[in-house]
Amino acid sequence: MGTSSSEETSGKLVVGTFLTLDGVMQSPGGADEDRDGGFERGGWSVNYWDETMGEMMNDQFAEADALLLGRKTYEIFAAHWPNVDTADDPVAAKLNGMPKYVASRTLDAVTWNNSTLLSDGVAEAIADLKEEREDVMMVQGSHDLIQTLLAHDLVDEFWLWIFPVVVGDGKRLFGDETIPAALELMSVETSSTGVQMLRYDRAGEIDYGSFALDDVAV
Template structure:
């Protein structure tokens, strides 16, 4: 059975919309696209290389992120670029209600409701199924309790508006921090694995009888 890992670039306030450039996602008039770029250094690139080379067997994308990736990565043909080589060759699964076909090499269309399709995919595949971007798809996966882990790349910036990684309706879940490290620009990488359901307690003092 596959393990579904959500990988996301976020700001300190949890925004994940358009990290890579101004025109990436302008839904609801978003004007802060490209907030990730100033924090991209050699440490960051090494982190990305490790994630894609050694921590992902399959890539799961929503339609919008697929379109962005498919218009960019096939044009990067340098065999010495490990991220491009991995993305261009690895199996890619795309949840979309509007596409009938996919052109990017080794891409497969998931038909029907996304939650049901991804649940079947997890049963069918072995290894790590990693998401990238795809905020709408991620919210669906969270509501249906399909996420097995998170790899968060948290940038030291607050945007204040935009699509956030965690929205109301996510299934309550406890998580264990399994790895963390920081880059020279202050980007914090945190890996979490699910640890069951939340436990609750109270700091209130017992009332006297």
């Protein structure tokens, strides 16, 4: 993430995710969303939602032109959103209608409306999509896919919702293969329940320094 990939491609790839205060993104919406690693604290985001968060969610999805998902998140979304009445839910209407790209080596087909399977060379395929689409692709959930995107320097913005809970263990957003980079805070909103909704853009290389005194006698 040292140099912004938006300088090389005209499309924008946004990672939008819910996080605990200690950086865990695993299973925010329910106990059985993702129990990998014996995770038993799923559903930690559910009781913090308010009207401000709902409005922000609508606004963020309105900005997205396409959705990029890993297999697990795709299966969760595909089991839920097609069954929601789109007349009453603008997010459902947007998700059901928009182009969706699914990165998976195990799925044989994707049946949710307007979905395309990416099964081989995922990083290269997504880099090509950014050039071809020239618009905003949003990643939701999809921990394993995000690790691939971070390792290949493909993320342009982070839309992070940080919930006032700590869970101790679980899948974290930034894994060991994340390329170091500086970020710029573009906006922040706070819900009535203490959720911080942060938006970060790329800001080039980290500007390292030191607080060590120059003339300390040894």
